[in-house]
Amino acid sequence: TTLKDQLLTTVTESVSTGKNKITVVGVGQVGMACAFSILTNHVSSDVVLIDVMADKLKGEMLDLQHGSAFMKNAKVSASTDYSVSVNSSLCIVTAGARQREGETRLDLVQRNTDIFKGIIPELVKYSPNTILLIVSNPVDILTYVAWKLSGLPKNRVIGSGTNLDSARFRFLLSQKLNVAPTSCHGWIIGEHGDTSVYYNYETFVFLFVSVPLWSGVNVAGVRLRDLNEYVGTDKDEEHWNELHKQVIQSAYQVIKLKGYTSWAIGLSVSQLASAILRNSNQVHAVSTLVTDHHGIKEEVFLSLPCTLGEDGVTHIVQQKLTDNELASLHTSSAMMHKVQESLKF
Numbered sequence: 352t353t354l355k356d357q358l359l360t361t362v363t364e365s366v367s368t369g370k371n372k373i374t375v376v377g378v379g380q381v382g383m384a385c386a387f388s389i390l391t392n393h394v395s396s397d398v399v400l401i402d403v404m405a406d407k408l409k410g411e412m413l414d415l416q417h418g419s420a421f422m423k424n425a426k427v428s429a430s431t432d433y434s435v436s437v438n439s440s441l442c443i444v445t446a447g448a449r450q451r452e453g454e455t456r457l458d459l460v461q462r463n464t465d466i467f468k469g470i471i472p473e474l475v476k477y478s479p480n481t482i483l484l485i486v487s488n489p490v491d492i493l494t495y496v497a498w499k500l501s502g503l504p505k506n507r508v509i510g511s512g513t514n515l516d517s518a519r520f521r522f523l524l525s526q527k528l529n530v531a532p533t534s535c536h537g538w539i540i541g542e543h544g545d546t547s548v549y550y551n552y553e554t555f556v557f558l559f560v561s562v563p564l565w566s567g568v569n570v571a572g573v574r575l576r577d578l579n580e581y582v583g584t585d586k587d588e589e590h591w592n593e594l595h596k597q598v599i600q601s602a603y604q605v606i607k608l609k610g611y612t613s614w615a616i617g618l619s620v621s622q623l624a625s626a627i628l629r630n631s632n633q634v635h636a637v638s639t640l641v642t643d644h645h646g647i648k649e650e651v652f653l654s655l656p657c658t659l660g661e662d663g664v665t666h667i668v669q670q671k672l673t674d675n676e677l678a679s680l681h682t683s684s685a686m687m688h689k690v691q692e693s694l695k696f
């Protein structure tokens with residue numbers, strides 16, 4: 352008999368229910384920030400990492416495993432083989448190529464679509480009832496790609512979307528008002544603003560595609576619009592609309608300074624994962640299929656406030672949008688649809 356047999360008498364073999372198992376594909380800066388936030392916030396006690404770079408993957412796994420005593424004994428495993436992900440409740444995809452200098456967004460989308468062809472079917476093969484949470488950019492289009500490749504119902508394929516943009520917006524509001532971010536309420540919907548650079552075939556267009564809903568911005572139910580009817584518009588002498596411009600620039604600013612963004616997106620994804628696994632019906636701005644919402648006819652994914660639970664997106668909150676806000680959503684939708692039509696699956 353081994354020492355282990357002398358120490359422990361078996362009553363029954365332990366079998367994992369796998370109920371809070373989360374797989375993270377891609378152990379780059381973003382994937383690791385997601386995994387770390389999920390583990391340290393105790394969202395899951397069973398995290399699986401997958402990547403194509405075997406050495407880096409093993410290194411990241413060991414580094415996290417060595418910290419498991421500080422993370423309520425969470426289990427961390429990793430492999431380049433997708434069988435390790437079997438029965439995941441949630442699969443988070445952060446794998447992907449970053450934009451190369453001079454590369455058009457269309458080229459990047461096709462490159463990441465090709466990468467997704469190798470990832471999404473494998474995830475669904477081992478976890479046919481999973482929820483996919485897509486983080487790789489351009490996130491709205493890649494969420495559509497994941498939905499098409501997965502065959503999963505629309506409620507089970509979600510993009511991290513403008514949950515991060517909304518958090519950045521609330522942080523900036525909090526700085527200007529000296530009120531905590533969680534007490535500053537404001538929503539940014541539409542297209543995730545990190546990569547709002549389109550190469551429209553020959554012309555180069557820069558669009559502010561995400562939409563801040565100024566009409567709803569409030570603290571304790573007091574709407575800033577009721578105090579200043581021009582807030583968020585060009586007519587406002589206090590220039591509150593600078594906050595949205597800063598939200599759009601914030602990713603570029605961070606990337607310029609440290610090379611990538613990681614902590615905020617990791618925390619944002621961990622919050623979404625928690626809402627899903629805890630079946631909490633919390634409302635978050637995430638990328639979802641918006642066909643027939645707000646007059647959109649195309650099959651595209653954009654962010655709207657959604658209730659999140661163990662079935663993924665169960666409801667979409669119907670916000671009252673102004674004509675300008677609607678026009679921004681429709682512009683995004685038309686441009687994304689054009690990009691999607693040119694993708695080769």
Ligand code: 6V0
Pocket residue numbers: 376377378379380381382401402403404445446447448449466469470485486487488489490511512515543545611612613616
């Ligand atoms: P990174 O640090 O280059 O990591 C990417 C990882 O993906 C690497 O470890 C690769 O080895 C891995 N990878 C590549 N191909 C595959 C494959 N076929 N299978 C498995 N793994 C693969 O990039 P970083 O982590 O900084 O960014 C990842 C993605 O997140 C990029 O597309 C970013 O643009 C995107 N972000 C999205 C954000 C959002 O708000 N949605 C925010 C920040 C970044």
